[in-house]
Amino acid sequence: MAYSDKVLDHYNNPRNVGSLDKTSNAVGTGIVGAPECGDVMKLQIEVDGDRIVDAKFKTFGCGSAIASSSLATEWLRGKTLQEATAITNTEIVQELSLPPVKIHCSVLAEDAIKAAVSDFKRKHAGEDA
Amino acid sequence: MNTPVYLDFQATTPVDPRVLEAMLPYFTQVFGNAASRNHPFGWDAEKAVDNARAQCAALIGAHEKEIVFTSGSTEAINLALKGVAEMYGSKGKHIITSLSEHKAVLDVAKHLEKEGFEVTYLAPDKLGRHSVEQIEAAMRDDTILVAIMWANNEIGTIQSIAEIGKLCKERKVLFMCDGTQAAGKIPVNVDEAGVDLMCASGHKMYGPKGVGFLYVRRKNPRVRLVAQMDGGGHERGMRSGTLNVPGIVGLGAAADVARQDLEKDAKHSLQLRERFEARVFKALDQVFINGDKDNRLPGCSNLSFAYVEGESLIMGIPELAVSSGSACTSASLEPSHVLQSMGVGDELAHSSIRFGFGRLTTEEETDYAADQIIRAVIKLRELSPLYEMALEGIDLSQVNWTGH
Numbered sequence: 001m002a003y004s005d006k007v008l009d010h011y012n013n014p015r016n017v018g019s020l021d022k023t024s025n026a027v028g029t030g031i032v033g034a035p036e037c038g039d040v041m042k043l044q045i046e047v048d049g050d051r052i053v054d055a056k057f058k059t060f061g062c063g064s065a066i067a068s069s070s071l072a073t074e075w076l077r078g079k080t081l082q083e084a085t086a087i088t089n090t091e092i093v094q095e096l097s098l099p100p101v102k103i104h105c106s107v108l109a110e111d112a113i114k115a116a117v118s119d120f121k122r123k124h125a126g127e128d129a
Numbered sequence: 130m131n132t133p134v135y136l137d138f139q140a141t142t143p144v145d146p147r148v149l150e151a152m153l154p155y156f157t158q159v160f161g162n163a164a165s166r167n168h169p170f171g172w173d174a175e176k177a178v179d180n181a182r183a184q185c186a187a188l189i190g191a192h193e194k195e196i197v198f199t200s201g202s203t204e205a206i207n208l209a210l211k212g213v214a215e216m217y218g219s220k221g222k223h224i225i226t227s228l229s230e231h232k233a234v235l236d237v238a239k240h241l242e243k244e245g246f247e248v249t250y251l252a253p254d255k256l257g258r259h260s261v262e263q264i265e266a267a268m269r270d271d272t273i274l275v276a277i278m279w280a281n282n283e284i285g286t287i288q289s290i291a292e293i294g295k296l297c298k299e300r301k302v303l304f305m306c307d308g309t310q311a312a313g314k315i316p317v318n319v320d321e322a323g324v325d326l327m328c329a330s331g332h333k334m335y336g337p338k339g340v341g342f343l344y345v346r347r348k349n350p351r352v353r354l355v356a357q358m359d360g361g362g363h364e365r366g367m368r369s370g371t372l373n374v375p376g377i378v379g380l381g382a383a384a385d386v387a388r389q390d391l392e393k394d395a396k397h398s399l400q401l402r403e404r405f406e407a408r409v410f411k412a413l414d415q416v417f418i419n420g421d422k423d424n425r426l427p428g429c430s431n432l433s434f435a436y437v438e439g440e441s442l443i444m445g446i447p448e449l450a451v452s453s454g455s456a457c458t459s460a461s462l463e464p465s466h467v468l469q470s471m472g473v474g475d476e477l478a479h480s481s482i483r484f485g486f487g488r489l490t491t492e493e494e495t496d497y498a499a500d501q502i503i504r505a506v507i508k509l510r511e512l513s514p515l516y517e518m519a520l521e522g523i524d525l526s527q528v529n530w531t532g533h
Contacts, residue, residue: 060437
């Protein structure tokens with residue numbers, strides 16, 4: 001299968017690989033996918049006020065899944081929570097030129113973003129915004 | 130050393146120069162139709178075909194009259210299974226095969242189910258083996274055929290063919306064996322093994338693509354088939370169509386070289402495989418051999434690298450030509466049906482790679498391949514949330530995943 005240059009770039013030089021302290025109140029963690037499906041994405045955001053100041057990922061999955069989550073961390077940094085949840089999988093598909101069989105990778109990345117944001121919000125439920 | 134390094138010898142092999150040399154005159158000089166009875170062009174072609182027939186027969190301990198040339202194993206399997214089903218369908222409608230067979234067998238079996246046959250698909254054990262007891266237990270009064278492959282194309286597991294053959298003889302059930310991976314790689318003798326039908330393919334044994342044969346037993350019992358290709362009645366009526374003389378000459382020459390070099394080739398492939406696996410296992414933890422470690426094709430190493438995904442792993446080793454699952458399924462996202470049938474979890478099945486070592490593989494290439502895979506696995510495990518969780522002591526089977 002031929003990969004786009006952008007997928008190859010993210011695969012060869014993944015951005016923001018790593019883990020944040022999932023117990024920290026400033027961190028939201030999203031883990032989506034399942035090993036038996038061939039992809040698991042862990043995406044974490046560190047939030048200051050309403051703004052994402054750091055994002056990290058670890059992904060078990062194909063090159064397109066790795067690239068989708070790597071790209072997501074790049075996009076997330078500096079965004080507000082609202083802007084973050086507005087990121088759609090189609091934007092990821094376009095940016096990485098993903099073929100139809102790899103669209104599910106971008107969906108997974110979108111799900112991971114939403115899961116990380118809602119984990120953060122859950123930690124702060126009841127607090128004044 | 131040239132890259133990419135070819136380590137996919139179960140998918141196909143290059144034509145051996147000795148084979149090519151034997152073939153060349155049959156394209157331009159000896160170009161006759163082997164069925165032409167009236168002139169030397171035809172006689173010479175027929176003589177070459179007969180010689181190749183004897184060479185193929187010698188490789189598997191058969192008589193030359195028991196060899197039917199085809200376009201390859203897939204066609205031979207179609208002819209064998211459909212031909213037997215049509216010929217013996219009035220005696221019984223039950224066929225036994227394995228879930229770990231090649232798609233060529235499984236898809237024909239599915240076709241026969243639509244035609245009114247009943248097929249029992251046996252699951253192999255976790256090493257990919259079938260016991261005689263398991264096959265015997267599946268036999269019924271109306272069983273007409275057992276189809277079990279000699280050696281598996283993905284994992285290399287070698288079956289106890291002689292025992293299965295003996296059982297089939299006792300029960301008067303025909304035994305078809307896909308010998309595509311075994312012929313020319315390990316000793317194969319259809320008489321000693323009690324095999325009634327067996328296919329082989331030229332391109333798996335350093336011969337050309339598009340040519341293979343079906344062995345059809347003619348004594349004890351005499352196997353009869355309904356032809357699946359009608360026409361001029363070539364190959365004693367079992368496979369019509371003008372014979373591919375250069376291809377058949379190449380197949381024969383490949384069989385001849387394979388027979389003479391069998392021990393040498395096997396020793397060479399085995400030594401490289403052992404060297405490769407030793408190097409990989411020394412550097413990495415959580416690597417698993419798929420198949421029967423002690424009883425597999427000498428040049429086949431199918432490994433699962435826990436916590437990394439197969440496609441990304443292949444992407445990380447662009448200098449190695451290897452296969453994730455079988456080549457026929459690599460276009461789909463499904464994990465290998467062979468590994469699934471053995472009960473290998475989907476997760477490990479997704480991270481499996483088949484490394485194939487062959488006649489031309491060198492020690493330098495082997496070491497290079499091991500180092501490349503080690504590097505890629507280490508890198509991907511740094512990226513893997515599963516490896517991180519495993520290191521934290523989390524039991525991944527107990528996690529509530531959000532499958533999609």
